[in-house]
Amino acid sequence: MSTDTNILRTPPAPVRAAPLEDARRQLAEAVSHLGLSEGTYRLLAHPRREVTVSVPLRLDNGDVELYIGHRVQHNFSRGPAKGGLRYAPTVDLDEVRALAMWMTWKSALLDVPYGGAKGGIAIQPRDHSRAELERLTRRYTSEILPVIGPERDIPAPDVGTDESTMAWIMDTYSVNSGYTVPGVVTGKPLELGGSLGRASATSRGVTHIALAALQHAGIARRGARVAVQGMGKVGRDAARFLAEAGLRVIAVSDQYGAVHHDGGLDIAAVVRHLDVTGSVVGAPGSDELEREALLELDVELLVPAALEGAIHEGNAHRVQARVVVEGANGPTTTAADQVLADHGVLVVPDILANAGGVIVSYFEWVQSNQTYWWSADEVESRLEARMLSAWEQVVRFAADRRLSLRAAATALAVGRVAEAHRLRGLYP
Numbered sequence: 001m002s003t004d005t006n007i008l009r010t011p012p013a014p015v016r017a018a019p020l021e022d023a024r025r026q027l028a029e030a031v032s033h034l035g036l037s038e039g040t041y042r043l044l045a046h047p048r049r050e051v052t053v054s055v056p057l058r059l060d061n062g063d064v065e066l067y068i069g070h071r072v073q074h075n076f077s078r079g080p081a082k083g084g085l086r087y088a089p090t091v092d093l094d095e096v097r098a099l100a101m102w103m104t105w106k107s108a109l110l111d112v113p114y115g116g117a118k119g120g121i122a123i124q125p126r127d128h129s130r131a132e133l134e135r136l137t138r139r140y141t142s143e144i145l146p147v148i149g150p151e152r153d154i155p156a157p158d159v160g161t162d163e164s165t166m167a168w169i170m171d172t173y174s175v176n177s178g179y180t181v182p183g184v185v186t187g188k189p190l191e192l193g194g195s196l197g198r199a200s201a202t203s204r205g206v207t208h209i210a211l212a213a214l215q216h217a218g219i220a221r222r223g224a225r226v227a228v229q230g231m232g233k234v235g236r237d238a239a240r241f242l243a244e245a246g247l248r249v250i251a252v253s254d255q256y257g258a259v260h261h262d263g264g265l266d267i268a269a270v271v272r273h274l275d276v277t278g279s280v281v282g283a284p285g286s287d288e289l290e291r292e293a294l295l296e297l298d299v300e301l302l303v304p305a306a307l308e309g310a311i312h313e314g315n316a317h318r319v320q321a322r323v324v325v326e327g328a329n330g331p332t333t334t335a336a337d338q339v340l341a342d343h344g345v346l347v348v349p350d351i352l353a354n355a356g357g358v359i360v361s362y363f364e365w366v367q368s369n370q371t372y373w374w375s376a377d378e379v380e381s382r383l384e385a386r387m388l389s390a391w392e393q394v395v396r397f398a399a400d401r402r403l404s405l406r407a408a409a410t411a412l413a414v415g416r417v418a419e420a421h422r423l424r425g426l427y428p
């Protein structure tokens with residue numbers, strides 16, 4: 001058993017700005033633009049359901065550590081709640097609330113029949129063995145068991161979690177149900193009913209949107225310079241797909257630092273180095289760059305694909321990119337958004353740019369529920385069609401209403417959710 005101080009150790013305090021304030025401000029703008037009521041704002045500014053749980057973990061050395069987990073279901077008026085599960089030391093309830101709200105807008109914008117949710121545990125997964133992460137995941141799952149399920153709330157991977165995490169959730173849920181329930185999570189391993197194309201779906205979607213946005217901005221794709229912040233599940237495949245599409249990825253970063261090569265990085269070599277060493281730093285054919293300097297490089301396209309608040313009031317005026325495509329959720333603060341708009345930077349918002357994940361999650365859920373599997377080509381062509389259709393709707397709405405792409409995307413999504421509420425009526 002651990003010492004008292006160990007038991008009482010609290011997770012590190014969050015270091016970032018307030019994503020929930022930004023999310024609520026975006027909602028308020030959409031409500032006002034659409035002429036919806038104050039009551040509608042209040043209804044949508046607060047999550048429908050929140051669960052906070054203690055997650056005691058027996059460490060490999062026998063000590064017991066306590067972690068705090070959350071699952072927030074922002075809205076389920078259009079279908080089951082849907083959203084990722086994050087393991088990071090910076091997780092707190094307000095962050096999870098913001099991420100859950102953005103999931104509601106994303107599902108509505110892409111017209112998938114889901115609401116929005118998010119989960120998180122305040123833990124540094126790097127500091128734990130695989131066996132510890134499995135026990136943590138199973139205990140967290142059993143604590144939130146009553147509120148999840150294929151018709152209630154369907155988790156998926158996010159920062160610090162992966163397909164193994166989803167396999168453990170599915171197994172824990174299934175053992176407790178007495179039969180196998182593949183539809184309780186998405187982002188599962190293929191062998192357990194995962195979908196072809198799910199692992200790289202967010203990155204594919206980012207790439208489709210980035211190419212459309214460059215064209216919209218009148219920038220030739222061939223040789224266009226790109227910087228990608230974050231080389232995790234989203235960033236690494238986005239860098240690869242963008243390079244394959246003829247762009248020149250000149251810089252990438254992770255939490256340890258950034259690397260740069262003016263002539264274009266060899267992304268396959270960078271990823272091999274990352275897999276072996278755990279970081280992009282020192283990748284062959286690259287110079288080292290200060291981590292945050294990546295955001296300020298002279299590039300045509302910047303893809304922030306790490307965490308919230310990367311582009312903020314303090315650095316936004318130094319961003320030189322002409323187009324920013326948000327691979328991450330909430331990487332641009334509201335204050336930074338205004339600075340980028342004043343500088344003529346085209347910002348494609350997260351709820352559109354990184355929606356490829358929720359689209360193919362929806363395809364996976366449909367396939368799981370029907371026990372019928374689609375080919376990779378089918379998945380990818382349906383993903384591309386949905387992404388580009390949403391892009392066109394947002395661009396048209398923004399032009400008609402003289403809104404930024406973020407304001408347009410949020411208003412379109414909020415309008416659909418508000419309409420679902422109106423049609424269903426208020427119980428009792």
Ligand SMILES: NC(=O)c1ccc[n+]([C@@H]2O[C@H](COP(=O)([O-])OP(=O)(O)OC[C@H]3O[C@@H](n4cnc5c(N)ncnc54)[C@H](O)[C@@H]3O)[C@@H](O)[C@H]2O)c1
Nearest residue numbers: 158159160202230231232233234254255306328329354357
């Ligand atoms: N995984 C998905 O399908 C998905 C879908 C939609 C949105 N997102 C969002 O995309 C973002 C990344 O998610 P992920 O699944 O790739 O997570 P991940 O844990 O796989 O990767 C995160 C990456 O960010 C890096 N990073 C952290 N802090 C950094 C910093 N200050 N500077 C540079 N790099 C930093 C990490 O080193 C890592 O490479 C998150 O905002 C997530 O919510 C993910």
